[in-house]
Amino acid sequence: MKTETVAMILAGGQGSRLGKLTKQIAKPAVPFGGNYRIIDFAISNCANSGIKNVGVVTQYQPLVLNSHVGNGSSWGLNRHNGGATILQPYSSVDGEKFFKGTAHAIYQNIDYIDQKDPEYVVVLSGDHIYKMDYEKMLEYHKRKDANLTVGVMPVPWEDTSRFGVMNTDKTDRIIEFQEKPEHAKSNLASMGIYIFNWARLKQYLVDNQSKNRQMEDFGHHVIPAYLRNSEAVYAYQFEGYWKDVGTIESLWSANMEFLDPDHELNIRDRDWRVYSRNPNTTPQFLTASARVTDSMITDGCYIAGEVTHSILSHNVKVGKNSVIKDSFVMPNAVIGENVTIDKAIIGEGAHIYDGAEVVGIEEDIAVVGYGEEVGGYSDEK
Amino acid sequence: MRSKIVPILNLLEDYEKLKPLTDRRPVASLPFACRYRLIDFPFSSLYNAESESAALFISGSGHSLYDHIRSGSTWGLDSSAGGGVFTHSQLEKKSATGTDSKHGKFYYDDYYKYVTRSRAEYVAIMGSSLLSNINLNSLLHFHEDKDGEVTIVYKKIRRDDLIADSKLSALQIDNEDSSKVEGVNHISDLNGDEHIYLNMETMLLNKKTFLDFLFKAKNEDLSVNVANFISFTIEEGCTVYGYEYTGYLKAIEDIKSYYDANMDMLDEDNFNALFYRADPVRTRAKNSAPTYYGSTAVIENAQFANDCEVYGTVKHSIVFRKVNIAEGAHIENSIIMQDSSIEEGAVLKNVILDKHVYVKNGARLEGTPENPLVIAKNSVVYSNGEIEEG
Numbered sequence: 150m151k152t153e154t155v156a157m158i159l160a161g162g163q164g165s166r167l168g169k170l171t172k173q174i175a176k177p178a179v180p181f182g183g184n185y186r187i188i189d190f191a192i193s194n195c196a197n198s199g200i201k202n203v204g205v206v207t208q209y210q211p212l213v214l215n216s217h218v219g220n221g222s223s224w225g226l227n228r229h230n231g232g233a234t235i236l237q238p239y240s241s242v243d244g245e246k247f248f249k250g251t252a253h254a255i256y257q258n259i260d261y262i263d264q265k266d267p268e269y270v271v272v273l274s275g276d277h278i279y280k281m282d283y284e285k286m287l288e289y290h291k292r293k294d295a296n297l298t299v300g301v302m303p304v305p306w307e308d309t310s311r312f313g314v315m316n317t318d319k320t321d322r323i324i325e326f327q328e329k330p331e332h333a334k335s336n337l338a339s340m341g342i343y344i345f346n347w348a349r350l351k352q353y354l355v356d357n358q359s360k361n362r363q364m365e366d367f368g369h370h371v372i373p374a375y376l377r378n379s380e381a382v383y384a385y386q387f388e389g390y391w392k393d394v395g396t397i398e399s400l401w402s403a404n405m406e407f408l409d410p411d412h413e414l415n416i417r418d419r420d421w422r423v424y425s426r427n428p429n430t431t432p433q434f435l436t437a438s439a440r441v442t443d444s445m446i447t448d449g450c451y452i453a454g455e456v457t458h459s460i461l462s463h464n465v466k467v468g469k470n471s472v473i474k475d476s477f478v479m480p481n482a483v484i485g486e487n488v489t490i491d492k493a494i495i496g497e498g499a500h501i502y503d504g505a506e507v508v509g510i511e512e513d514i515a516v517v518g519y520g521e522e523v524g525g526y527s528d529e530k
Numbered sequence: 531m532r533s534k535i536v537p538i539l540n541l542l543e544d545y546e547k548l549k550p551l552t553d554r555r556p557v558a559s560l561p562f563a564c565r566y567r568l569i570d571f572p573f574s575s576l577y578n579a580e581s582e583s584a585a586l587f588i589s590g591s592g593h594s595l596y597d598h599i600r601s602g603s604t605w606g607l608d609s610s611a612g613g614g615v616f617t618h619s620q621l622e623k624k625s626a627t628g629t630d631s632k633h634g635k636f637y638y639d640d641y642y643k644y645v646t647r648s649r650a651e652y653v654a655i656m657g658s659s660l661l662s663n664i665n666l667n668s669l670l671h672f673h674e675d676k677d678g679e680v681t682i683v684y685k686k687i688r689r690d691d692l693i694a695d696s697k698l699s700a701l702q703i704d705n706e707d708s709s710k711v712e713g714v715n716h717i718s719d720l721n722g723d724e725h726i727y728l729n730m731e732t733m734l735l736n737k738k739t740f741l742d743f744l745f746k747a748k749n750e751d752l753s754v755n756v757a758n759f760i761s762f763t764i765e766e767g768c769t770v771y772g773y774e775y776t777g778y779l780k781a782i783e784d785i786k787s788y789y790d791a792n793m794d795m796l797d798e799d800n801f802n803a804l805f806y807r808a809d810p811v812r813t814r815a816k817n818s819a820p821t822y823y824g825s826t827a828v829i830e831n832a833q834f835a836n837d838c839e840v841y842g843t844v845k846h847s848i849v850f851r852k853v854n855i856a857e858g859a860h861i862e863n864s865i866i867m868q869d870s871s872i873e874e875g876a877v878l879k880n881v882i883l884d885k886h887v888y889v890k891n892g893a894r895l896e897g898t899p900e901n902p903l904v905i906a907k908n909s910v911v912y913s914n915g916e917i918e919e920g
Contacts (some may be wrong), residue, residue, distance in 0.1 A: 183820035184836070222603075223815075408822075410839065416819040417837070427815030429604075431805045432564035432833040432848075436798075441829055445820035448565065448836050460820065 152231075154287060155267040155347075156200045158191050159254055160275035161208030166396045169518040170496065175207065177275030178214040179400070180479040180497060182407045182416070183447040183460045186217055187394060188275040189425045192233065195273075196224040197421050198283040201231030202265050205275070206254045208238055208247065223426045236261055250365035251341075256354045267347050272367070274341040278403055279391040280414060280421055281342070286385045290344045295383040297350075297375050299323060300342030302387045312338035313368045315384045323382040326372050337384055340391060343367060349380070390414050401494055401514045404460050404477040408445055428463050428480070438469050447480075454484070468503070485524070496521055532612075533581045535666060535734070536648035538641065539572055541588045541595075542621055542755050543659045544697060547784035550906045551884060558658040559594040560788065561867050561885070563795045563804075564835040564850050567598055568658040568782065570813045572732075575656065577605040578809040579666035582612045585644040589622035604814045616644055638744045645740060653740040655759075656732045660698075661780045661791055663804055663811060669734050669773055678769035679739045682711060682760055683732040685775045689724045692717055693783050700726040703772050711770040714761050730775060733760060739768060778803040789882060789902045792848045792865050796831055818851060826857045835868070842872070856891075863899065881905065886920070 164176025171179065177188035188205070195203045203226060205218050214235075220226070221233025236258050238247040248254040255262070255272065262270060269290070271283050281300070290298040301315050309330065316325040316335045327333060353371060357364040364370045375382050390413040394400040406412060416423060430449030435441055440455040449464035454471035461467070461478045468486035478484070478495040485503035493507045493515035501507060501517065505524025509515030517523055545552035551560060558569040576584055584607055588595060595617070601608040602615040618640045645653055652673065654666060664683060673681040684701050692698060696717040704710035720726055743759055764770055778800050780791040794800040805811055818836035823829065828843040835851040842859030850868040855861065858874045864881040872878065873891035880897035884907040889895065892913045897903030905911060908920025 184818070223817075410822055410824070417839075422817055423819075424817050427817065429810065429812045429815065431801075431811075432795075432835050433821065434798075434801065434833050435829045435831070437831040439829060441823045442827055443823070443825045445822050446834075447820040462820075 152202055152265045152267045154200050154269045154271055154283075155202045155204060155262055155265045156195045156271040156273060156283070157204045157206060157255055157258065157262070158188065158195075158273045158275045159206050159251055159341075160188055160214060161206055161211075161248065161254060162276065163209045164276065164395060167394075167400065168397060169516060169521075170397070170400070170494070171210075173210055173519055174213045175209045175211060176395075178210075178217060179394075180462055181278065181394070181400075182404060183445045183462045185423060185425045186214075187278065188214065188218070189423055190278050190280065191273050191275050192218070192221070192224050192226075193421075193423045193425075194279075194281050194283060195271075196226060196424060197280075200271065200283060201226065201228060202267070203231075203233045204236045204258060204261050205233060206236045206248075206258060208254075211235075211237060217426050219426070224424045234261065250369075251367045252354060252371045253365040255350070256364070259351060259354070262347060262351075270345045270347045270350060272341075272343040272345065276395070277340070277391060277393050278407075278414070279387075279389065280423070281387055281389070281391075283342075283344075286342070287344055289385050290383070293321070293383045294381060295344075296346050296380040297372070297382045298344045298385050299372070299382065300340040300387050301337040301384045302340055302391055303336050304338045306333065306336050309333035309336055309338065313372075314338055317384045321384050321386075323372075323376065323384050326368075326376055328368055337386065339368065340387060341367075342387075344385075397494065397514050397516055398512070401477060401492070404494075405458070405475065408443070408458065408460060430463055439467075454486075454488075462497075479519075488524075491515075493517065499523070500525075532649065533579065534650050534670060535576075535579060535581055535652050535654045536645055536650040536737070537572075537576050537581050537584045537654045537656065538644070539569070539584055539586045540655055540657050540731070540755065541569070541586060543589075543657055544783070548782070548788060550904055551785065551788065551882070554907065555594040556588055556590055556592065557782065558588070559598055560782070561850060562661070563792060564833050564848055566811065566813045568661060569595065569598065570811055571661060571663055572656040572658055573599075573605040573607075574809065574811045575664050575666050576607070577812055579670070581607070581666075582609055583607055583614045583616065583648070585616040585618065585640070587618045587621055587640070590619065592617060592619045598814055600814065604812050616640075638747055642741070642744050645737060645744075651737055652734050653737055654732070654734050659782045660728075660730050660732070661778075661782055661804075662730065662732075662775060663777055663807065663809060664730075664732055664775060665809055666734075669732075672773050673734045673771070676709070676771045678771045680733055680735040680760070680763050680768055680770040681773050682770060683730040683775050684727040684772045685730060685779050686725060687728050687779070689717065689720050689726050692728070692781055693787060696781065696783055698731075698781060698783070699729045701729050701772055703727050709771045709773070711760075711764065711772045713764060727772065728779075728781070729760065730779070735763070739763065742766075777807075785882070785902060785904060786900065789865065789899075793846070793863070795833060795848065796846055816851065824857070842874075850885075859889075865902075876911075884909075887911065 160177040164171045226233045246257040314327045314333045433450045436453045439452040443458045445460045447463040452467045453469045454467040459476045462480040464481045471488040473490045476493045479497040481498045484501045489506045492509040496519040498520045499517045500522045502524035541558040543557040702713040821838040824841035830845040832844045834849045837851045838853045840855045841857040842855040845862045847864045849866045854871045856874040859872045861878045867885045869886040872889045875892040876889045877894045882904045889911045893911045910918045
C-alpha cells in the first residue's frame with residue numbers, strides 16, 4: 150500500500166528558556182507528568198491518528214531522546230511497513246547536514262521522506278503538550294484541496310504579540326500572516342502544526358535552495374512565500390488543551406494542571422492513550438508513615454514522608470518526615486529525611502540530602518538540575 | 531557470549547487448591563505484587579542470565595500466559611538469532627489420555643527436539659509456583675565448579691513453613707560433603723518442627739544426562755513430570771549436588787499461601803529481598819498513567835501499581851493497575867486485582883478480589899487472615915452483600 154502520510158516531528162531544539170533542565174537534554178526529552186517526556190504527546194498523537202511513519206528530527210543533545218524513541222515500539226510504531234526513525238544530522242558530499250531552522254530541518258531530510266514517497270507531510274513540533282487527531286486535520290486539508298494547512302488556535306488578544314497570527318477569510322483561507330505582531334488582525338495563533346502536499350513543499354525547498362533564497366523557517370520564509378504565490382493555504386482550528394512548556398514556570402504550572410483529575414487532557418482515556426517508554430520497575434510503596442494526598446505517584450516510588458499536590462515520577466524515594474508540596478519530581482530522584490520541597494522542580498536523578506530545603510515561589514520556581522546534589526555535608530565551618 | 535543454558539519452564543503445576551483463582555489461568559499466570567505474574571520470576575532469571583529462548587510446558591490452553599508473554603521481548607527472548615518462546619500446551623490432556631498427539635512414546639518428543647536443537651551445554655528446569663528470584667549464572671558457576679551431572683536448588687526452611695498437605699519434597703543432603711544430594715523425601719512424611727532442605731524444583735543438568743533420561747523414558751513408556759525426575763537421577767546413580775538459595779521464597783500451594791506471599795511484600799525486608807537486587811524482575815510493560823491519590827485518600831503501608839484512582843482508605847493491602855477506590859471505601863489486608871472498582875462506603879477486610887470485580891456502595895466483604903475471602907473474576911458485589919458471578 151502506498152504511504153499516504155509521513156509525520157516529521159521537529160525535536161532538535163534546545164529550549165534554552167528551560168535553563169539547566171535542557172543543558173544535557175533536548176527540550177522534547179524533558180520529563181513531564183510523572184510517566185512521560187514532552188515528545189510522548191506528539192508521537193502518541195501520530196500513533197492514535199493512524200500515522201505509521203514518523204521521522205523524529207533530532208540535533209541538540211540527542212542521546213536521551215534517541216534512546217527514548219528507539220524504534221518506536223513503545224508507541225506501537227515498530228512495524229514492517231512503517232515505524233519511527235530517528236533522523237540525525239549526517240555528512241554527505243554536500244557537506245554536513247545540520248539544520249538552521251524548521252524548514253531547513255525538513256530540507257535536510259528530503260531523502261527520508263522521498264524513501265517513503267508520501268502524498269502528505271505532517272510537520273509537528275516535539276515541544277507541546279496536547280492531544281490532537283491529525284487524521285481529522287488531514288481530512289480537512291483534502292476537503293479544502295489545500296496545499297498547506299496550518300493548525301491554529303484562538304489565543305487571548307493580549308497574547309497575540311507572542312505568536313505567529315493567521316488572518317483568514319470566511320472560508321478559513323489564510324490571507325495574511327503576521328509574525329509576532331504589535332497590532333494583530335486576528336487572534337488565531339499558529340501551533341507549529343502543518344500539513345503540506347509533499348511534492349509542492351519539496352519543490353519550494355529545493356528550488357529556493359538552489360536559487361540561494363532563504364527558505365529556512367516555516368514561519369519566516371515558507372508560509373510567506375506560499376501566500377505571496379497564492380497557494381491554497383488554510384487554517385484548521387484546534388480547540389482543546391495545548392501548552393508550550395517553554396519556561397520553568399510554564400513547565401511547573403502545566404504539571405500542576407496535569408494533576409487535576411478533571412484535567413481536559415484526560416490522561417486516563419483508553420481511546421486516546423499517551424504512550425511512553427515504560428521503565429521496568431517495582432510497585433509504588435507507601436509506608437505506614439506516608440501521607441499522600443492530591444498527588445500523582447508513579448511505579449517504583451518509595452514514600453515514607455508527606456506528599457501534597459505534587460507529581461512524583463518513577464523510582465523517586467522520599468524519606469521520613471520530608472514534606473513535598475506543589476512540586477514536580479522527575480524520575481530517580483532521591484529525597485532524604487526531614488527535607489522540605491515546595492514549589493519546585495527536582496531534576497532526574499537529583500539527590501536532596503537530609504534536612505535540606507528547596508523552596509520556590511509561584512513566580513520563581515526552585516529548580517534542582519539533573520543529578521544535582523543539595524545539602525549533605527558542608528565544606529565550610 | 532552465547533548462553534550456556536537451554537531452559538525448560540515446567541509449568542505443570544497443581545492448581546486445585548488455588549481455585550477459583552486458577553479457574554481460568556494456570557498457576558504461572560497468577561497475578562502477584564501489584565504488577566507481576568508468577569511466570570515473571572523464572573523469566574527474569576532467564577533474562578538476567580541472558581538466555582536466548584525458552585520452552586514452556588503447560589497443562590491447559592494457556593491463553594492468559596500467551597497474553598502476558600506475547601513475543602517474549604520483555605525478557606529478551608525475541609531475538610531473530612536463536613530466540614523464541616516455544617510453548618507446548620494441553621499436557622494435562624495428553625497425560626490423562628496416555629498419549630501425545632500419536633502415542634505415549636512421543637510424550638517427551640517436544641523436550642527432545644527443543645533441547646537437541648540448542649547448542650547450549652546445560653539444561654535448566656524451572657517452575658513458577660515456588661516464588662523466588664534465582665540467579666542462574668551463579669547456579670551455573672556452582673554446577674561447573676562441582677562438575678557433577680545435576681545441581682538442584684534448595685532452601686533451608688522449617689517443615690511448618692509449608693502447608694500441612696504440601697506436595698513438595700525435601701532433599702537429603704550429605705553432611706560430609708555438605709552439598710551432595712543423596713535422596714528425596716516427600717514433605718508429608720516429615721515432622722513439623724524439622725529443618726528441611728526444600729527441593730525448589732529448579733535444577734541445572736548436563737545435556738547428556740537429560741537426554742539419557744528422555745531415552746529411558748521413551749523406552750519404558752514413562753510420562754512423569756520432569757520436576758520429579760530428580761529422584762530418577764539419584765536412582766540412576768548420577769552425582770547430584772545441592773545449591774543453597776538464601777533469598778526470599780514462598781511455596782504457593784493454596785489460597786492462603788498465595789495471600790501470604792502478597793502480604794509478605796508489605797514487609798520491606800521481603801520486598802527488597804525479592805525486588806531490590808542486582809537481578810531485576812521484569813514484567814510486560816503496559817501503558818499507564820501515574821496513580822492519583824485524592825485529597826481524601828488515607829494510605830498506610832500499602833502498594834499500588836500505576837493507573838489507579840484512590841480516594842478512600844487503604845491499609846496493609848496490595849492494589850493492582852486500574853483500580854478505582856471511592857471516597858469512604860475502606861480496604862484492609864486485602865489484594866485487589868486490576869480493573870476492579872470499589873464504591874463509596876464499601877468495607878473489605880482480608881479479601882482477594884480477582885480481576886474486574888465491582889463492589890457496590892456499602893457492601894461488606896470480610897475474610898480472615900487464615901481463610902481469606904476470594905471473589906471470582908468479573909463478579910459484581912451488591913450493597914446487600916449478594917454476589918453475582920461474571
